[in-house]
Amino acid sequence: MKVLIVDDEKHVREAIRYFVPWEQYGVTGIYEATNGQEAMEIVLEQEPAVVFTDMRMPLMDGAELLEWLHRCSPYTKTIVISGYQDFSYVKPAIVYGGIDYLLKPVNRKALVAAADRAFQKWNEEKQERERSFHQNIQLNVLRPLYWDKTLSDLISGTVAYPDVENALRKELGLPRGAERCRIAIISLQSSGGLLLRKFRGDVQLTSFVLANVCNEIVSRKQEGFAFRYWHDGADVVIMLWSGLENAEKMLMDINESVCSAYGILLDIGLSPVLPFPDRLKDAFTGAKTALTERNLLRTGSRIHTAALAVDVPEVPGAETGELLEKLRLSLMSGDPERIQRSLEQWADFGARSGVLTLSGLRALEDSLRDMLDKWKKEWADSGEAAADSMPAFRSPLDEHGEFSFLHWKEGLKKAVLGLVTESRLSRASDSRIVLEIREYLDRNFQLDITLQHIADRFFLSRENVSRKFKQVTGENLSDYLTYLRIEKAKELLQNSDLRMSRIAELVGYEDEKYFSRVFKKATGQTPREFRKREEEEQ
Structure with a gap:
């Protein structure tokens, strides 16, 4: 706490300094000025709690x-x-809220009493x-939660x-007479969950x-x-009640802002224009359908409107069955x-109409898994397939988080051929x-x-170990061991801060330089380059 004494008479300033027990009030600084102008400069710099001032002074008087x-x-x-x-x-002391008006010569008791009231x-x-400040902080924290709910x-x-x-009218600016609305929804799984990964998987924060x-864009006007959104079906919802004809442009602006900040484009579902507030629920359903049933083969636009959302075309059962049977027979051949x-013929047939939705994609993958399960049972000559025998198809998204039919097909081929290899391995002696x-x-x-270590453990010669492994798996044992170690090293580089020497040791290399x-x-990258790139992408 600081105080300022303003008086052109030195003895008055000294008397005030002497009479008031400053330490009792926790005063840490006492400043003096001889006129109003000097006082203004000190007030701006020191922000005193209490000012003692004379009324008649040169340059600027007490009233001013x-x-x-x-x-x-x-x-x-x-x-x-x-x-x-x-x-x-x-009068000025009364008008401008003065604590007291004391007459000179200064009376000690009156001065201390006035100072006590002021402090x-x-x-x-x-x-x-x-108290008000902390209350406002709490309200600012709770306000978004209130509106979310x-x-x-x-x-x-x-x-x-x-x-x-x-x-809604008072706090969010909903205009009177609003009769129409649109809903836009965003899922954090959009673009393969890339934005969510930027925030370490924290759904609430993301x-x-x-x-x-x-809201930087939507609430501007x-x-x-x-x-x-607190329920299932979306992570973020945008409710629009004005500027409905420009909704797509507004959503594109949002996507540009997200891309500028995080390098990611999101897929956004947009409903048609519907009556407000009666059809809000229908608008949400329309936006959800536009997003989940968008055509994955239609690339370029990330704003998906309900009018362009389509159902999966019906695939003739006989023709689909023939292609799956052909695939099953090719699996039996092992070629x-x-x-x-x-597999390519079957996949291309599934997308032949030029329309492929998320539900259609899942239906295709499920039908493939069913066929593989049946083939697995036949191949193993067993009544049931192993629970973990079905492959997990890799993400069909490209590096920008957009669906790639080519990525999807390549992922299917890799998974199915891997399953064939596993089945072949489990069959012959x-x-x-x-x-x-x-x-x-x-x-x-x-x-x-x-x-030699492997040969001793499995009672084979070194030559036999190498030859048999190559014949059955199609790759060298040393190459396979290197693959395992590099994949584990990638995992440690991505998800830990361990030193390079420790990572090398954990994946089987005593020499850090040799590991590098x-x-x-x-x-194609050193371990440090790989880690740096992964950190930048996150």
Whole structure:
């Protein structure tokens, strides 16, 4: 707490300094000025809690100073000490909220009593300001949560519009007479969840940031409001009640902002224009359908409208069955080229109409899994297939998070051919030994494994180990071991801060430099370059 004494008479300033027990009030600084102009400069720099001022001074008198303090430093408390009883001097102290008006010569008891009231008043107001400040912080934290919950319930139909109408108008700028609306929805799984990965998988934080980015644009002209959706079907919802004809342009602006900040484009579903508020729920359903049933083969646009959302065309059962049967027979042959041709024919047939939706994609994958399950049972001559025998198809998205039919087909081929290899390994006697060797490598790749080590463990010659592994798997044992180690190294580089020497040790290399050479030969990058790129992408 600081105080300022303003008086052109030095003995008066000294008397005030002497009479008031400053330490009792926690005063840390006492400043002096001889006129109002000097006082203004000190107030701006030191922000005193209390000002003791004379009324008649050169350059700027007390009345002018009181008026300026009232305007520019409203929290400062003032005590006037004057040698005049004239009302023209008393009036400014009353008008501008002075604590007291004391006459010279200064009376010690009166001065201390006035100072005590001023300090007490300043402390009370300070506590009230702090209480109000913390209350506002709490309200600012709770306000978004309130609107997230309220608008989610409004769209889902669990809150009636009349119950929130006034609040929508007062706080969100909903215009009177709004009769139409559109809903846009965004899923954080859009673009393969790339934005979610930027925020370490934190759904609440990611959706909060995304809603704020949306509101920077949507709320600019109070055309709507973006919020986190509390129920299933979306992560962020944008409710629009104005500028509906320009909704697509607005959503494109949002996407550009997200791309500018995070390098990611999102898929956004947009409903048709519907009556407000009666059809809010239908607008949400329309936007959801536009997003989930968008045509994956239609690239370029990330804004998907309900009018362009289509159902999966019906595929003639007989023709589909014939293609799957052809694929099954090619699997029985074990010929990789034949399997790939059959798989490509089946996949191309599924997208022949030029329309492929998310549900259509899942239906195709499910039908393929069913066929593979049946083939697996026949091949193993068993009544049931292994629970973990079905492949997990890799993500069909390209590096920009957009669906790629080519990526999808290549992923299917890799998964199916891998399944064929596994099945072949589990069948023949030589292959069973190789399967055991491979399982041993999978579990112990971090050890110092040599051909002799494997030969001794499985009671084979070194030449037999190498030859059998190559015959059955189609690759060298050393290449397979390197693959395992590099994949584990990638995982550690992506998800830990371990030193390079420690990572090298954990994946089976005692020499860090040798590990770095092997890693670069396999990936085209050094381990440090790989880690840096992964950190930049996150």
